[in-house]
Amino acid sequence: xxxxxxxxxxxxxxxxxxxxxxxxxxxxxxxxxxxxxxxxxxxxxxxxxxxxxxxxxxxxxxxxxxxxxxxxxxxxxxxxxxxxxxxxxxxxxxxxxxxxxxxxxxxxxxxxxxxxxxxxxxxxxxxxxxxxxxxxxxxxxxxxxxxxxxxxxxxxxxxxxxxxxxxxxxxxxxxxxxxxxxxxxxxxxxxxxxxxxxxxxxxxxxxxxxxxxxxxxxxxxxxxxxxxxxxxxxxxxxxxxxxxxxxxxxxxxxxxxxxxxxxxxxxxxxxxxxxxxxxxxxxx
Amino acid sequence: xxxxxxxxxxxxxxxxxxxxxxxxxxxxxxxxxxxxxxxxxxxxxxxxxxxxxxxxxxxxxxxxxxxxxxxxxxxxxxxxxxxxxxxxxxxxxxxxxxxxxxxxxxxxxxxxxxxxxxxxxxxxxxxxxxxxxxxxxxxxxxxxxxxxxxxxxxxxxxxxxxxxxxxxxxxxxxxxxxxxxxxxxxxxxxxxxxxxxxxxxxxxxxxxxxxxxxxxxxxxxxxxxxxxxxxxxxxxxxxxxxxxxxxxxxxxxxxxxxxxxxxxxxxxxxxxxxxxxxxxxxxxxxxxxxxxxxxxxxxxxxxxxxxxxxxxx
Numbered sequence: 299x300x301x302x303x304x305x306x307x308x309x310x311x312x313x314x315x316x317x318x319x320x321x322x323x324x325x326x327x328x329x330x331x332x333x334x335x336x337x338x339x340x341x342x343x344x345x346x347x348x349x350x351x352x353x354x355x356x357x358x359x360x361x362x363x364x365x366x367x368x369x370x371x372x373x374x375x376x377x378x379x380x381x382x383x384x385x386x387x388x389x390x391x392x393x394x395x396x397x398x399x400x401x402x403x404x405x406x407x408x409x410x411x412x413x414x415x416x417x418x419x420x421x422x423x424x425x426x427x428x429x430x431x432x433x434x435x436x437x438x439x440x441x442x443x444x445x446x447x448x449x450x451x452x453x454x455x456x457x458x459x460x461x462x463x464x465x466x467x468x469x470x471x472x473x474x475x476x477x478x479x480x481x482x483x484x485x486x487x488x489x490x491x492x493x494x495x496x497x498x499x500x501x502x503x504x505x506x507x508x509x510x511x512x513x514x515x516x517x518x519x520x521x522x523x524x525x526x527x528x529x530x531x532x533x534x535x536x537x538x539x540x541x542x543x544x545x546x547x548x549x550x551x552x553x554x555x556x557x558x559x560x561x562x563x564x565x566x567x568x569x570x571x572x573x574x575x576x577x578x579x580x581x582x
Numbered sequence: 583x584x585x586x587x588x589x590x591x592x593x594x595x596x597x598x599x600x601x602x603x604x605x606x607x608x609x610x611x612x613x614x615x616x617x618x619x620x621x622x623x624x625x626x627x628x629x630x631x632x633x634x635x636x637x638x639x640x641x642x643x644x645x646x647x648x649x650x651x652x653x654x655x656x657x658x659x660x661x662x663x664x665x666x667x668x669x670x671x672x673x674x675x676x677x678x679x680x681x682x683x684x685x686x687x688x689x690x691x692x693x694x695x696x697x698x699x700x701x702x703x704x705x706x707x708x709x710x711x712x713x714x715x716x717x718x719x720x721x722x723x724x725x726x727x728x729x730x731x732x733x734x735x736x737x738x739x740x741x742x743x744x745x746x747x748x749x750x751x752x753x754x755x756x757x758x759x760x761x762x763x764x765x766x767x768x769x770x771x772x773x774x775x776x777x778x779x780x781x782x783x784x785x786x787x788x789x790x791x792x793x794x795x796x797x798x799x800x801x802x803x804x805x806x807x808x809x810x811x812x813x814x815x816x817x818x819x820x821x822x823x824x825x826x827x828x829x830x831x832x833x834x835x836x837x838x839x840x841x842x843x844x845x846x847x848x849x850x851x852x853x854x855x856x857x858x859x860x861x862x863x864x865x866x867x868x869x870x871x872x873x874x875x876x877x878x879x880x881x882x883x884x885x886x887x888x889x890x891x892x893x894x895x
Contacts, residue, residue: 386869
């Protein structure tokens with residue numbers, strides 16, 4: 299495990315406020331120089347022009363070919379790409395680490411737009427299981443319904459489904475915001491660690507089961523609370539945040555936020571009190 | 583992981599053989615070991631259709647013991663003899679493969695006793711009995727099985743099917759889905775998932791006189807529902823009971839001569855995508871199964887945990 303210590307001389311990364319500690323493990327010393335410019339950008343990302351728009355028909359392409367085509371188009375500077383005929387194919391639009399307007403004219407299968415960092419995605423259809431899994435940043439809007447494991451392990455960004463979603467939405471969520479316009483299934487927020495989930499409709503059984511941290515807001519009925527999930531009073535800052543977020547998400551315009559239920563971790567399952575402050579930070 | 587698919591046309595017949603083949607072929611990646619069809623065909627409804635096998639497919643990938651093909655003919659003769667003794671009148675008989683047959687017959691007595699007698703012949707298993715049910719299962723993908731049994735032109739109202747990845751039992755026909763809801767005519771079941779209280783339930787049901795032909799956990803669903811219906815429950819009631827009576831993770835379909843149902847466990851651990859319109863309901867483990875017959879944009883959804891739905895033709 300790498301040692302952590304405070305550096306006397308600030309590196310470029312530190313002066314940019316990215317982090318304050320220096321990693322001194324052998325791997326870090328050998329392979330990572332925090333002052334090298336390429337470490338601040340993803341390898342293989344492109345300068346794109348959002349006004350440069352094109353269509354891509356993926357009817358006769360498999361997911362690998364379609365994803366390569368998207369990459370090709372970004373390399374040509376296209377900043378707005380409209381995908382035609384996705385027809386429920388799996389793993390479309392995954393691993394995009396670029397600023398991009400990506401529009402799907404139809405539905406996606408499993409693992410759609412997973413592991414993305416940056417694009418704005420609009421899906422004018424439905425998505426299957428594990429949509430936007432491990433998303434780092436960006437915005438994804440789904441016009442219809444979503445399958446189970448929606449937004450599994452996301453770390454950032456806004457993930458919005460205007461319809462209903464299946465079970466285990468936001469499982470292992472580590473950051474970001476998930477907003478659901480309709481209902482959500484069982485085990486929503488299962489083992490979530492950070493971030494927020496907003497459900498305007500009803501939610502199934504075992505809400506927030508074994509959650510470490512994070513917040514869940516529910517507008518409708520709750521099937522049951524999971525282990526260690528507890529209700530908490532809504533504050534003014536909660537309501538201000540919800541109002542702002544729902545406006546940005548273009549959802550729930552006339553929704554009565556004040557009647558929502560706020561659910562947080564009771565922090566009884568995990569031995570929080572016995573942890574040192576630094577361990578506590580690592581645990582969440 | 584297995585893939586399941588089903589469809590029901592409401593108020594009309596369609597080419598369900600071809601439609602289900604396309605749906606199952608789209609799910610081939612979920613289960614390449616065997617494929618099964620339960621087609622509810624446009625038969626005249628007068629005679630029983632009995633599909634049975636006298637041996638296993640011992641082709642590539644099979645885990646069955648190789649047998650001398652001559653025993654198949656011997657077993658078939660014994661079946662014919664037994665049918666005569668039981669008073670069944672064979673209207674038409676077809677040999678479909680060296681090990682499987684389709685008989686049309688007239689019979690008006692108790693199907694349970696009938697089935698017990700036929701299956702008392704070593705190596706013989708009834709795959710299905712029904713007046714519209716045509717249950718076909720064999721090793722290979724959907725296209726291969728459809729071609730082998732000539733299913734491309736089968737017309738009917740509804741159908742369920744299964745693409746199997748063998749995990750808990752052998753690669754053979756007896757463990758393949760769909761399972762017939764013995765001893766009820768025209769009842770079939772397909773399942774995706776694992777049942778963890780299989781042996782407990784099996785012991786209880788066997789003590790009540792129910793029959794298991796394989797060691798595949800999915801067979802339990804068919805037997806469980808059949809036993810419920812034998813005791814007067816409706817299909818829907820039996821399915822609702824199964825949500826607590828069966829332990830594990832499951833999504834399953836069950837079909838009868840005039841209905842198609844789905845049930846999803848309370849953990850919602852197994853996938854299902856559903857399309858519902860006034861004249862067609864189509865569902866499958868993945869949306870691509872539905873898209874294989876409905877390429878245009880449609881609204882689909884995932885049923886929630888613990889949901890049971892039944893549609894009628």
